[in-house]
Amino acid sequence: MIKNLRHLVPTFAVFSLVAACSSAPPPPPAGGGKPVDAATTGSLSGRAAFAGTPPAVESIRMNTDKACVQGSGPNPQSDAILIGADGALKNVFVYVKEGLDPAYSFDIPTTAAILDQQGCIYTPRVIGVRAGQPFDVVNSDQTLHNVHAMPMQNQEFNQGQLTKGVRLTRTFTVPEVMVRFKCDVHPWMAAYVGVVAHPYFAVTDAGGAFEIANLPPGTYTLEAWHERFGRRTAQVTISATQAQTVTFSFAAKQERP
Amino acid sequence: MTWLHRYTRLLVAATLVLVTAGGMVTSTASGLSVPDWPTTYGYNMFTFPLGKMVGGIFYEHGHRLIATLVGLLTIGLVAFVWRVDSRRWMLRLSLIALAAVILQGVLGGLTVIYLLPDAISIGHAGLAQVFFCLTVATAVFTSRTWLGPAALANDPALRRRLVVMTSLIYLQILLGATMRHTGAGLAIPDFPLVFGGLLPPAWTPGVAVHFAHRVGALVVTVFVLANVAYIWSRHGGRRELVRPAWLLVVAVAAQVALGATVVLSGKQEIVNTLHVAVGSIVLGTSLVLTLRAFGARAFTDRRLPI
Numbered sequence: 151m152i153k154n155l156r157h158l159v160p161t162f163a164v165f166s167l168v169a170a171c172s173s174a175p176p177p178p179p180a181g182g183g184k185p186v187d188a189a190t191t192g193s194l195s196g197r198a199a200f201a202g203t204p205p206a207v208e209s210i211r212m213n214t215d216k217a218c219v220q221g222s223g224p225n226p227q228s229d230a231i232l233i234g235a236d237g238a239l240k241n242v243f244v245y246v247k248e249g250l251d252p253a254y255s256f257d258i259p260t261t262a263a264i265l266d267q268q269g270c271i272y273t274p275r276v277i278g279v280r281a282g283q284p285f286d287v288v289n290s291d292q293t294l295h296n297v298h299a300m301p302m303q304n305q306e307f308n309q310g311q312l313t314k315g316v317r318l319t320r321t322f323t324v325p326e327v328m329v330r331f332k333c334d335v336h337p338w339m340a341a342y343v344g345v346v347a348h349p350y351f352a353v354t355d356a357g358g359a360f361e362i363a364n365l366p367p368g369t370y371t372l373e374a375w376h377e378r379f380g381r382r383t384a385q386v387t388i389s390a391t392q393a394q395t396v397t398f399s400f401a402a403k404q405e406r407p
Numbered sequence: 408m409t410w411l412h413r414y415t416r417l418l419v420a421a422t423l424v425l426v427t428a429g430g431m432v433t434s435t436a437s438g439l440s441v442p443d444w445p446t447t448y449g450y451n452m453f454t455f456p457l458g459k460m461v462g463g464i465f466y467e468h469g470h471r472l473i474a475t476l477v478g479l480l481t482i483g484l485v486a487f488v489w490r491v492d493s494r495r496w497m498l499r500l501s502l503i504a505l506a507a508v509i510l511q512g513v514l515g516g517l518t519v520i521y522l523l524p525d526a527i528s529i530g531h532a533g534l535a536q537v538f539f540c541l542t543v544a545t546a547v548f549t550s551r552t553w554l555g556p557a558a559l560a561n562d563p564a565l566r567r568r569l570v571v572m573t574s575l576i577y578l579q580i581l582l583g584a585t586m587r588h589t590g591a592g593l594a595i596p597d598f599p600l601v602f603g604g605l606l607p608p609a610w611t612p613g614v615a616v617h618f619a620h621r622v623g624a625l626v627v628t629v630f631v632l633a634n635v636a637y638i639w640s641r642h643g644g645r646r647e648l649v650r651p652a653w654l655l656v657v658a659v660a661a662q663v664a665l666g667a668t669v670v671l672s673g674k675q676e677i678v679n680t681l682h683v684a685v686g687s688i689v690l691g692t693s694l695v696l697t698l699r700a701f702g703a704r705a706f707t708d709r710r711l712p713i
Binding site: 214215216217218293294296298306307308309310312333334335336337 | 435436437438439440441442443448449459461462463464465467522
């Protein structure tokens with residue numbers, strides 16, 4: 151008996167190692183304790199636009215789940231590409247990628263960001279959260295979902311939500327742009343979460359506009375990300391109390407993110 | 408045909424359905440649609456409501472249910488062999504099959520719990536084919552062809568050829584599983600050319616494994632045609648070899664066509680799954696040929712089991 155148990159020891163050792171490697175996420179970046187002087191900050195606004203002929207809108211076939219068909223309304227369409235008047239591009243994640251003094255520290259919000267599932271669609275499709283900030287994934291549908299986060303830097307997870315109203319709270323601690331979420335039950339469902347170490351990020355609205363406020367003076371590299379059209383960067387210098395604008399232009403057939 | 412042989416045929420068919428269902432799970436990317444194991448969304452898997460088998464759950468949970476059935480059938484095989492077959496090595500073989508199907512279930516669970524790590528998923532796919540071969544072998548060993556008095560030709564060259572062919576087919580399936588589980592199915596987007604030429608212009612792991620699978624298909628096809636021609640020329644009067652040889656040619660032709668269609672259709676789910684299923688048929692048919700070529704030489708104890 152004891153002899154047989156010996157064979158189990160290496161097996162448990164391997165699984166323990168795997169378990170150990172997959173636990174204890176690192177703490178979020180703390181910064182150097184330097185506060186931002188609110189009297190000198192500037193602001194940044196701008197627009198993301200698509201140039202060229204917009205791709206055709208993709209219809210979603212939800213017929214594998216009647217609850218999705220009922221919840222989404224007639225002729226559901228993908229919100230992966232939302233282009234409005236004058237090429238206004240929605241759901242572009244814009245953030246300060248480089249240039250921010252690492253000595254700055256920022257309070258981490260304790261209020262959870264919300265990623266909802268309505269009509270078997272993630273709402274919103276693109277959000278930003280702070281590293282260390284909790285976010286809730288809510289099931290508002292009359293069907294079940296699995297919430298499958300697929301980060302590269304943070305901890306991957308896959309959690310089922312069997313009934314309407316179930317709420318799942320998680321926290322990513324490592325900055326990462328972007329983390330893809332999917333539902334393997336409903337393969338058309340996707341969402342993207344930008345995890346940033348500071349509060350200087352935004353998501354473009356239906357008019358393609360974004361605004362980042364209270365930015366300390368300095369020269370920054372901004373990055374704009376779109377799930378289908380890739381990434382764009384821009385250099386911008388913010389002077390004290392100044393408002394700066396920047397425009398990001400996207401086109402089809404760019405590299406995928 | 409004995410009842411034991413009928414039972415082994417049923418097990419082979421059920422295993423082929425299971426492999427196909429598993430192929431459908433990966434083709435539809437439904438592997439994680441049920442995030443827990445051995446439970447299903449917290450339910451005992453046998454009490455999970457049918458009404459909740461929606462979307463990807465239909466494939467993943469269905470795969471688990473079929474796997475349970477195959478597991479039970481394998482337990483039944485052990486009991487059946489123990490009861491009616493006097494050959495001790497047959498009992499050992501059925502016990503090996505049972506161990507394989509249990510390990511296969513555990514691998515399936517682990518790959519879900521650990522979020523589809525490539526190594527476990529590829530191992531799951533590889534062991535599936537090993538288990539399928541074990542079921543095919545039990546069917547061969549209980550068949551009238553095997554147990555009957557027909558003399559088996561003493562042709563060591565044929566045996567060597569067929570062992571190599573079956574091994575190559577299995578390696579080719581492992582390459583396919585690696586391609587499938589590492590997402591390299593469309594790493595080379597055109598067919599029959601490779602990025603418009605004969606060789607990839609750049610090598611990435613995905614391109615390399617995809618290209619290796621195509622080269623493997625060519626090698627397997629050449630081996631199959633050469634061996635089938637050999638069987639027709641040297642053993643053309645032996646139906647137990649010629650018939651599976653014909654089937655092998657048809658299955659390989661279908662498999663190559665399906666492989667091409669997988670690429671050209673952008674991994675259409677049904678085509679992609681059929682490619683897995685027909686791959687199993689190619690392997691199983693090749694194994695039948697190989698075992699029949701060995702016949703009594705490898706196993707001298709050929710008493711009728713019932």
